[in-house]
Amino acid sequence: xxxxxxxxxxxxxxxxxxxxxxxxxxxxxxxxxxxxxxxxxxxxxxxxxxxxxxxxxxxxxxxxxxxxxxxxxxxxxxxxxxxxxxxxxxxxxxxxxxxxxxxxxxxxxxxx
Amino acid sequence: xxxxxxxxxxxxxxxxxxxxxxxxxxxxxxxxxxxxxxxxxxxxxxxxxxxxxxxxxxxxxxxxxxxxxxxxxxxxxxxxxxxxxxxxxxxxxxxxxxxxxxxxxxxxxxxxxxx
Numbered sequence: 001x002x003x004x005x006x007x008x009x010x011x012x013x014x015x016x017x018x019x020x021x022x023x024x025x026x027x028x029x030x031x032x033x034x035x036x037x038x039x040x041x042x043x044x045x046x047x048x049x050x051x052x053x054x055x056x057x058x059x060x061x062x063x064x065x066x067x068x069x070x071x072x073x074x075x076x077x078x079x080x081x082x083x084x085x086x087x088x089x090x091x092x093x094x095x096x097x098x099x100x101x102x103x104x105x106x107x108x109x110x111x112x
Numbered sequence: 113x114x115x116x117x118x119x120x121x122x123x124x125x126x127x128x129x130x131x132x133x134x135x136x137x138x139x140x141x142x143x144x145x146x147x148x149x150x151x152x153x154x155x156x157x158x159x160x161x162x163x164x165x166x167x168x169x170x171x172x173x174x175x176x177x178x179x180x181x182x183x184x185x186x187x188x189x190x191x192x193x194x195x196x197x198x199x200x201x202x203x204x205x206x207x208x209x210x211x212x213x214x215x216x217x218x219x220x221x222x223x224x225x226x227x
Contacts, residue, residue, distance in 0.1 A: 046215035098209040102155040
């Protein structure tokens with residue numbers, strides 16, 4: 001099990017504003033990083049799976065970057081909307097393993 | 113709809129009861145997982161099955177007993193639980209455990225309360 005830190009634990013953002021938050025993980029033996037979005041009373045859903053240093057992925061207004069050398073990933077939400085309110089989980093994967101280690105998540109609340 | 117269905121969604125049981133949680137996936141996946149989420153804590157992996165074989169037991173107490181009769185179904189049998197076992201239990205599936213960049217597909221969870 002890897003030590004995964006997500007910060008901040010929670011944040012509030014005004015509708016239309018952009019925001020970002022961080023996932024930190026051990027850089028040694030890195031293989032992949034998963035991001036999931038978990039809306040209240042629903043199931044967590046995968047946003048991105050990232051493997052390459054410097055990789056950037058985008059899905060609509062949400063994007064993520066990855067730095068495997070220093071062990072962090074940023075997730076960005078551009079022009080936040082109320083439907084973006086959710087807990088965002090990151091989960092790195094070590095090489096030669098299949099078990100994800102989840103962070104505690106960043107809970108985003110978008111105020112209309 | 114993720115293709116992973118968990119029942120029941122809510123369960124209240126006494127410490128002496130025996131109950132089971134059920135998970136079913138319609139995605140043709142070969143790996144299935146049980147996770148536990150306690151309040152304010154990260155998702156904690158409990159068990160993994162790959163092609164019906166248990167490949168991971170993350171030091172889970174024996175009062176939790178998993179069963180995987182086929183690749184589409186996963187059960188978690190509960191017996192003489194403690195109040196601290198109250199949590200959200202999530203089931204997930206993936207193609208199989210060798211495809212490690214494959215995402216997990218989660219159910220909506222079973223909220224367990226132990227009195």
